[in-house]
Structures are given as C-alpha cells and as structure tokens.
Amino acid sequence: MSTITIKADRISQVHISDGEWDLALEKALDGRARAAIIVSETIASHINFEIESDTDIHIFTIPDGEEGKSSRTLLKLWDWLGAAGFTRSDLIVGIGGGATTDIAGFAAATWLRGIDWVAVPTSVAGMVDAAIGGKTGMNSDYGKNLIGSFHSPIHVIVDTSWLTTLSDRDFAAGLAEVIKCGFIADKKILDLVEGKELSQIRNDNDLVTQLITAAINVKASVVSADFKESFHREVLNYGHTLAHAIEIDSKYSLRHGEAVSIGMVFAAELSHTHASLSKEIVDQHRRILNNLNLPISYEAQAWTRLLPLLSLDKKARGRTIRFVLLEALEKTGRLDSPGERELSAIYERVSK
Numbered sequence: 001m002s003t004i005t006i007k008a009d010r011i012s013q014v015h016i017s018d019g020e021w022d023l024a025l026e027k028a029l030d031g032r033a034r035a036a037i038i039v040s041e042t043i044a045s046h047i048n049f050e051i052e053s054d055t056d057i058h059i060f061t062i063p064d065g066e067e068g069k070s071s072r073t074l075l076k077l078w079d080w081l082g083a084a085g086f087t088r089s090d091l092i093v094g095i096g097g098g099a100t101t102d103i104a105g106f107a108a109a110t111w112l113r114g115i116d117w118v119a120v121p122t123s124v125a126g127m128v129d130a131a132i133g134g135k136t137g138m139n140s141d142y143g144k145n146l147i148g149s150f151h152s153p154i155h156v157i158v159d160t161s162w163l164t165t166l167s168d169r170d171f172a173a174g175l176a177e178v179i180k181c182g183f184i185a186d187k188k189i190l191d192l193v194e195g196k197e198l199s200q201i202r203n204d205n206d207l208v209t210q211l212i213t214a215a216i217n218v219k220a221s222v223v224s225a226d227f228k229e230s231f232h233r234e235v236l237n238y239g240h241t242l243a244h245a246i247e248i249d250s251k252y253s254l255r256h257g258e259a260v261s262i263g264m265v266f267a268a269e270l271s272h273t274h275a276s277l278s279k280e281i282v283d284q285h286r287r288i289l290n291n292l293n294l295p296i297s298y299e300a301q302a303w304t305r306l307l308p309l310l311s312l313d314k315k316a317r318g319r320t321i322r323f324v325l326l327e328a329l330e331k332t333g334r335l336d337s338p339g340e341r342e343l344s345a346i347y348e349r350v351s352k
C-alpha cells in the first residue's frame with residue numbers, strides 16, 4: 001500500500017492498494033461510534049460488508065450514475081441521517097463511482113455544516129479525479145454540478161481490485177483523464193501507455209497501479225498548490241472546454257472522459273496553430289486515445305450547435321471562452337476568446 005498526502009482545506013491521505021480496501025476502511029473507522037456508508041446500487045450488489053469494526057455501521061444505497069447525484073437522492077439522504085441521529089463525530093463513507101463520492105462528500109459537507117468523510121472510489125474516473133481535490137457536489141434539474149462545496153475527505157481509499165467489474169467503456173473513459181495528466185504534467189504516463197491497447201492495460205495490474213498513482217500525483221500537486229481553482233488548477237481543464245459542449249450536445253450519451261478525449265485532440269490542434277505544439281505531439285494524442293478505443297472526432301454538422309454551447313461556458317466564466325493549450329509536453333498555456341472562424345477551422349480537423 002502506498003500513500004499520497006494532499007494539503008487542501010484539510011489534509012487528505014490517499015491510500016493506494018490492491019485488494020486491501022476493507023483493511024484501510026477498518027483503520028479509517030477506528031474510534032468512530034457510527035458511520036454512514038453511502039453506496040451505489042451496482043457496488044452494493046458486488047460486496048458484502050464484512051467489516052471488522054466496533055463502529056455501528058448504517059448502509060444507505062443510492063441509484064447508479066447521475067440520478068444518485070440528484071436533489072431527490074440528497075433529500076432522502078438528509079432525512080435518513082436525521083432519523084438515525086448522525087452527529088458531528090460520526091463519519092460518512094462514499095463507496096462507488098464519481099457520482100456516488102460526489103454526493104456522499106456533499107452530504108458530509110452540509111450535514112451539521114460539515115462532518116468528516118472518507119471516499120472509496122470504485123471507477124478509474126473516481127480514483128484519479130472525482131475523489132481527489134475536495135470538490136463535492138450534485139446536479140440541479142438545470143444542469144450538472146451546479147450545486148457544490150469544497151470539502152475534502154480525510155481519507156481516499158483507492159483499491160484497484162474494484163476495477164475488475166468496471167465496463168471497458170468506463171475504464172477507457174477514466175483513462176482519458178489519466179492521459180490528460182500525462183500531456184499536461186507527467187510524460188512518463190504517455191510512455192507507459194504508448195503502443196498499448198485497452199486490454200493490455202487492463203490485464204496488467206502493476207501498470208494500472210502505476211498509471212493511477214501517477215495521475216493522482218499530478219492532481220494532488222496541482223490541488224495542493226491552488227486549492228480553490230484560480231489560476232493553476234485550470235490546467236486540469238485541458239480538453240474540457242469543447243468537451244463540456246460535446247457532453248451537452250450528445251445529451252450525455254457520451255461519457256465525460258470520451259468527450260474529454262475529443263476535446264483534447266481539439267485543444268492539441270488549437271495548440272499546434274496558436275502555441276507551436278509540434279505535429280508529432282498532436283498525432284501522439286490521436287494515436288494513444290484511439291488505441292484505447294476512445295473517440296477522437298465528432299459529427300461535422302454539430303459545429304453550429306456546439307458554438308452556442310461554448311458561449312454558455314463563456315457565460316459561466318465572464319467575458320471569455322478560455323482554452324487550456326499545450327505548448328510542449330508538460331507545458332501548458334492559455335488562449336482567451338479565439339475568433340469563431342478560427343475555432344471552426346480547427347473543428348474541421350476533429351470532425352467526421
């Protein structure tokens with residue numbers, strides 16, 4: 001087991017293991033009178049909670065995916081915590097994908113104005129992204145992640161044994177964020193995946209552990225340097241400006257990581273034109289992502305719909321549409337408010 005420490009609103013310890021999550025959880029429960037375990041339906045069907053602990057454990061099952069992050073789920077959860085009389089010294093534990101750890105963390109952030117919580121992410125996206133960095137939240141009927149709070153878990157228990165039941169599609173979508181970390185901050189990640197197909201990665205647990213650890217280190221160092229997302233944390237949005245528009249346009253039929261994959265190729269092409277990124281590195285984006293069966297292009301006709309959606313992003317930020325660029329491997333830059341005609345020309349390079 002290895003441990004990474006993140007210094008954010010509080011100290012978060014990330015424990016990385018293979019098949020020892022229950023031991024790590026038992027340690028995290030030590031000394032707590034009670035714990036509320038919030039778990040998604042799919043994960044609940046995979047495990048039996050034989051946790052050796054003196055802690056009185058209460059289990060609350062929530063729907064899988066985004067419905068688990070809805071106000072309906074949160075209202076039920078708050079009522080359940082109230083009925084069971086959860087106090088400030090009790091603990092919340094979220095076990096599941098990013099949607100589950102997001103809502104578990106938000107419940108912890110809001111219950112009695114904030115109680116301790118532990119994240120046990122079970123998807124690649126959850127391990128390298130959602131459970132790292134202290135953002136918790138939920139969806140509103142008006143959009144995803146509109147409601148939230150910064151409230152870091154005291155422990156994040158990352159255990160690769162969960163990943164055996166994850167679908168190939170969700171595995172690859174999570175790897176898109178790992179690859180992103182490779183381009184923006186740690187090119188060793190790219191060396192590790194270069195020339196490999198998804199099945200080769202999945203079948204090599206040491207490699208999976210190395211990749212997940214490296215990506216967590218990238219996010220941990222960015223977040224430790226800049227917790228509340230001003231300048232520095234923005235580098236994590238590489239590929240995300242177009243990705244958010246594509247996610248909405250696809251009515252969320254594409255996974256977030258799939259949209260980020262297309263968005264990264266777009267950002268790389270934009271960087272080739274605006275920031276002297278070499279053609280070889282643009283090609284490397286396509287090669288690595290394509291090898292993992294991630295999409296690298298999107299419908300040509302979608303551009304007229306995507307442009308207003310990019311402007312929505314602009315509304316959220318103020319006056320500008322901002323792209324994170326890559327000037328070279330491990331070196332990011334920014335581009336504010338590029339012209340529509342330029343963007344449309346770049347889009348032609350990622351459209352099919």
Ligand SMILES: NC(=O)c1ccc[n+]([C@@H]2O[C@H](COP(=O)([O-])OP(=O)(O)OC[C@H]3O[C@@H](n4cnc5c(N)ncnc54)[C@H](O)[C@@H]3O)[C@@H](O)[C@H]2O)c1
Pocket residue numbers: 040042043064065066069096097098099100102122123124125126129130131132133134135136137145162163164165166167170256
């Ligand atoms: N807080 C943050 O900083 C942050 C960052 C990135 C993403 N997120 C959020 O995380 C979510 C995306 O994460 P995700 O892809 O894990 O989503 P998810 O929780 O919806 O999980 C995806 C699917 O995988 C299933 N699953 C998860 N673990 C499994 C396992 N071990 N075996 C079998 N099936 C499993 C889930 O049931 C679900 O159907 C989004 O809601 C996103 O907004 C948050």
Ligand SMILES: [Zn+2]
Pocket residue numbers: 129177240256260
């Ligand atoms: Zn992302």
